[in-house]
């Protein structure tokens with residue numbers, strides 16, 4: 001996380017407008033508010049301006065030092081308390097009745113929102129506390145995207161006559177944030193997860209969805225995006241074809257592209273599990289033509305990390 005990340009995030013007018021409208025609609029005078037993942041402190045200041053009595057800005061990155069300065073320059077030091085801590089483990093002097101956050105990952109859950117909200121609900125919130133965002137829906141779709149697959153194929157080429165293809169595992173098991181190419185959808189998108197943050201949420205997710213392939217093409221990867229309802233009627237929608245948000249869309253490249261025909265069925269299981277490195281996602285898929293399996297894949301973010309030894313295919317990944 002660097003300053004450009006925060007600039008891209010808070011400089012996006014669509015995102016900022018949605019957060020300002022949602023926070024103004026939700027904050028009530030006297031509220032005690034938590035802002036887990038506070039970054040440079042902007043959401044905390046919007047909540048304070050909207051009438052919160054106290055805001056706890058919780059951020060694990062040293063950027064919190066800069067948030068303190070920003071908050072001081074805006075005369076809000078008395079009402080906003082900055083805490084450098086893991087929001088999934090933080091202890092606070094009082095319980096809050098509202099959480100506002102942007103811990104929305106490209107695939108909805110990949111910024112540890114489930115672990116953090118589970119902790120906050122158990123230890124830091126009144127039982128009837130309100131949440132912003134309220135609900136996050138995550139959709140997936142098989143996608144044809146030859147350009148996005150080139151970085152994987154790169155490692156098949158010998159370099160100075162050496163075989164560097166072992167590096168392919170790192171490239172293939174790493175989801176990226178991209179603008180999905182237009183007209184790449186090979187099927188109707190499917191809703192995989194609905195996270196109702198108003199209720200206690202589990203710390204892991206798993207869902208199997210089946211896609212009917214609607215046209216012939218090369219299946220290069222799985223696209224994913226979210227629809228977040230921040231407050232009643234205020235949405236952020238990162239779907240392809242919508243105005244591009246800082247998240248863009250997610251793309252999980254297959255190790256090897258599969259050739260699909262209209263009428264094929266793709267059965268896809270997407271999992272999100274808590275690992276020491278945070279929430280990591282896995283994708284398992286089977287492409288069926290009639291009763292025959294014509295291709296299968298197993299991908300896991302775990303295997304896209306340099307510290308994952310290649311013999312960990314048993315975790316659901318594909319080397």
Ligand SMILES: C[S@@+](CC[C@H](N)C(=O)[O-])C[C@H]1O[C@@H](n2cnc3c(N)ncnc32)[C@H](O)[C@@H]1O
Nearest residue numbers: 010037038039058059060061085086087088102
């Ligand atoms: C998408 S940014 C949002 C920043 C800020 N709320 C804003 O709107 O400008 C997410 C922030 O959450 C922080 N973060 C991620 N995991 C965290 C954790 N477990 N505890 C505290 N902060 C965390 C990141 O460092 C990052 O600054």
